Amino acid sequence: MPYDAPPDDLDLDSAKSVLDDALTGADDGELFMERGVSEMFVFDDGRLKTASYDATRGFGLRCVAGESTGYAHSSEMTLDSLRRAADAVQAAKRGHSGILAADPRRTNAKLYGDADPTASPGFKDKVELLQKIDAYARAADPRVVQVSVSLAGQHREIDILRPGGALYRDVRPLVRLNVSVVVEQDGKRESGGHGAGGRTSYDQWITPDAWERSVQEALRRALLNLEAVDAPAGEMDVVLGPGWPGVLLHEAVGHGLEGDFNRKGSSAFSGRLGEQVAAKGVTVVDDGTIHERRGSLTMDDEGTPTGRTTLIEDGKLVGYMQDRLNARLMGMEATGNGRRESYAHCPMPRMTNTFMMGGNDDPAEILESLDDGVYAANFGGGQVDITSGKFVFQCTEAYRVKGGKIVAPIKGATLIGDGPTALTRVSMIGSDMALDEGVGVCGKSGQGVPCGVGQPTLKIHGLTVGGAG
Numbered sequence: 001m002p003y004d005a006p007p008d009d010l011d012l013d014s015a016k017s018v019l020d021d022a023l024t025g026a027d028d029g030e031l032f033m034e035r036g037v038s039e040m041f042v043f044d045d046g047r048l049k050t051a052s053y054d055a056t057r058g059f060g061l062r063c064v065a066g067e068s069t070g071y072a073h074s075s076e077m078t079l080d081s082l083r084r085a086a087d088a089v090q091a092a093k094r095g096h097s098g099i100l101a102a103d104p105r106r107t108n109a110k111l112y113g114d115a116d117p118t119a120s121p122g123f124k125d126k127v128e129l130l131q132k133i134d135a136y137a138r139a140a141d142p143r144v145v146q147v148s149v150s151l152a153g154q155h156r157e158i159d160i161l162r163p164g165g166a167l168y169r170d171v172r173p174l175v176r177l178n179v180s181v182v183v184e185q186d187g188k189r190e191s192g193g194h195g196a197g198g199r200t201s202y203d204q205w206i207t208p209d210a211w212e213r214s215v216q217e218a219l220r221r222a223l224l225n226l227e228a229v230d231a232p233a234g235e236m237d238v239v240l241g242p243g244w245p246g247v248l249l250h251e252a253v254g255h256g257l258e259g260d261f262n263r264k265g266s267s268a269f270s271g272r273l274g275e276q277v278a279a280k281g282v283t284v285v286d287d288g289t290i291h292e293r294r295g296s297l298t299m300d301d302e303g304t305p306t307g308r309t310t311l312i313e314d315g316k317l318v319g320y321m322q323d324r325l326n327a328r329l330m331g332m333e334a335t336g337n338g339r340r341e342s343y344a345h346c347p348m349p350r351m352t353n354t355f356m357m358g359g360n361d362d363p364a365e366i367l368e369s370l371d372d373g374v375y376a377a378n379f380g381g382g383q384v385d386i387t388s389g390k391f392v393f394q395c396t397e398a399y400r401v402k403g404g405k406i407v408a409p410i411k412g413a414t415l416i417g418d419g420p421t422a423l424t425r426v427s428m429i430g431s432d433m434a435l436d437e438g439v440g441v442c443g444k445s446g447q448g449v450p451c452g453v454g455q456p457t458l459k460i461h462g463l464t465v466g467g468a469g
Contacts, residue, residue: 022086043130146182168303192221231413231467246453252419259326278423288352355454359429368404389419430457
């Protein structure tokens with residue numbers, strides 16, 4: 001979509017007139033317009049199983065009055081559709097008389113260029129690449145019996161029209177490569193996987209060095225599972241590895257620091273600004289400005305520039321992640337965390353890249369300090385209760401540690417606890433903070449958005465480990 005023209009049939013002057021009428025007397029609102037393309041290639045069972053290409057376009061019109069929101073969307077980018085949407089959303093301001101909130105501040109930043117990552121390489125080259133990765137994985141070890149490789153990319157172009165005519169524009173590329181292998185030995189099968197990606201072109205993810213590393217890492221995890229013994233059960237000290245294990249922080253703590261849960265009093269952190277909520281040394285930030293990271297955007301889906309928001313500093317709760325609605329109702333500043341899955345969804349406070357800062361402890365010494373416990377290097381899925389912060393997470397790569405040494409890989413381990421309590425039990429913080437490799441998708445209220453997580457190596461006292469015995 002060229003940036004000097006409106007999308008499809010929507011003339012900006014006409015759209016502005018409809019928008020202004022619809023939001024007269026409202027507190028906030030905008031016209032969110034989106035166009036995008038996405039593709040997915042899946043090579044499975046030795047053949048190309050999926051090759052899809054989709055084009056998306058549409059708008060969402062929002063009217064905010066007090067705590068009420070009227071929202072309507074359409075895939076028809078026409079003035080008639082916009083007028084029908086305007087008629088629908090005005091119900092939210094019935095009997096309400098407000099003053100429109102000021103526009104988001106402008107930014108000169110532009111994280112990404114206009115190039116569409118799905119345009120190159122071509123279809124044939126992508127299929128040949130997947131064939132090559134499949135063949136390499138099958139030849140890497142005689143125990144490999146199944147391989148699945150996927151390549152996905154998308155390009156989104158966003159226009160946000162504010163009452164009065166201010167226009168905000170953004171471009172958002174996103175790519176990802178995933179490799180999964182199944183190995184078999186003595187009639188026992190196990191699997192392992194690895195994924196990587198970011199907001200860039202395919203180039204850096206499809207070099208031989210990059211995809212061979214993904215294959216080797218997936219294979220390593222699968223073979224490790226062949227050797228794994230049943231996990232222990234009980235309360236014990238746990239060391240979490242750097243990078244992706246930050247997903248536990250994301251779920252168990254991050255959601256509880258989003259503005260809507262705190263405004264409504266449903267978070268374990270509600271009303272606790274300024275309080276010591278974590279151990280000394282624990283600093284947690286959300287940063288949507290890190291170039292090419294999966295959770296990074298030039299601006300959020302309301303037009304507010306993304307930023308670096310400190311949430312917990314040296315153990316004290318100092319901030320929340322805010323969209324415009326909750327920031328206004330709480331008397332705070334929007335932090336650039338108003339995100340939506342697509343034009344068909346309302347924005348809400350969401351994380352971008354959320355991580356714990358590194359400390360001063362040597363990672364090797366942290367592991368050596370673990371007398372009898374578990375080292376969790378990677379996680380799969382989990383469940384979290386936002387109100388209490390209680391979580392259950394499955395470990396996809398974990399080890400039994402005794403006397404400061406790894407004695408065996410374990411399978412079937414789950415970590416059970418609650419985020420607020422776990423933060424107070426952090427006793428060592430490594431100097432090796434790392435972000436994940438670009439695979440995170442965050443779900444909330446039925447919406448999924450790309451995100452990033454991260455942390456250093458951590459030691460936590462007294463987590464409950466669920467296992468086989």
